[in-house]
Amino acid sequence: MWLTRYISIFKATVKDDMQKAKTxxxxxGPAKVEVPSPKDFLKKHSKxxxxxxxxxxxxNMPKKPAVPLRTDHPVMGIQSGxxxxxxxxxxxxxxxxxxxxxxxxxxxxxxxxxxxSSGLVPKYxxxxxxxxxxxxxxxxxxxxxxxxEEYDRYIQENLKKAAMKRLPDEEREAILQxxxxxxxxxxxxxxxxxxxxxxxxxxIRKQRLEEEMKQxxxxxxxxxxxxxxxxxxxx
Numbered sequence: 001m002w003l004t005r006y007i008s009i010f011k012a013t014v015k016d017d018m019q020k021a022k023t024x025x026x027x028x029g030p031a032k033v034e035v036p037s038p039k040d041f042l043k044k045h046s047k048x049x050x051x052x053x054x055x056x057x058x059x060n061m062p063k064k065p066a067v068p069l070r071t072d073h074p075v076m077g078i079q080s081g082x083x084x085x086x087x088x089x090x091x092x093x094x095x096x097x098x099x100x101x102x103x104x105x106x107x108x109x110x111x112x113x114x115x116x117s118s119g120l121v122p123k124y125x126x127x128x129x130x131x132x133x134x135x136x137x138x139x140x141x142x143x144x145x146x147x148x149e150e151y152d153r154y155i156q157e158n159l160k161k162a163a164m165k166r167l168p169d170e171e172r173e174a175i176l177q178x179x180x181x182x183x184x185x186x187x188x189x190x191x192x193x194x195x196x197x198x199x200x201x202x203x204i205r206k207q208r209l210e211e212e213m214k215q216x217x218x219x220x221x222x223x224x225x226x227x228x229x230x231x232x233x234x235x
Contacts, residue, residue, distance in 0.1 A: 155230060167229040176223045183216040 008014075102115040115121055124130060158164065190209045197203050223229070 152228075159230070164230045167231050172223065172229060176220065179216055179220050179223070183213060183220065186213045186216065 102121075103112045104115050104118065104120065105112055116123075155164075155166075186209055190206070190213065193206055193209075194202065197206060
């Protein structure tokens, strides 16, 4: 028995969709190309540039002034009463001598440079306001001083309410130096570790040293940042 070939019921729909989406001459070009006419062949001198049209010569155009004749002579005998020798001598005597421009030579070949723009002339230290604290810095210092006084006054009021005391400067410096010494000891111990961390104990020791150094750096930064420190009075 012969089986009939399967034919999809959507064959007609797919064929119509393909015809709608198809674009004519999309890849192969137009079906028919216009053939040039045999009468439009390339002719001789057809691509040469054409010259502009010839202008008619006009004899009445304005001309240049005539060249002086050989027999013509310039006007003679005009003299000035000014004594240029005495005038120039007086200008030189009465004039201010021109100062030479300061230069310096930095190579044996004789390269010259201006001294003013080189930075070798101490002209900034000769200014009137040289070494004087600017106004904005003085105003800033006054504001900081006033803020510190208000802060101290606020702290003194709170000290009376809460038993707190200020850490002396000598004790603060001693604590700071002790923290730095401890950090140096931990750092030296950290530097003496082996390059290869091949065991759990070495890894734990390295992590412990890193945490201790980080904690010490934090305490050192806090103490260096705050010049005045208050602590609770447990007595």
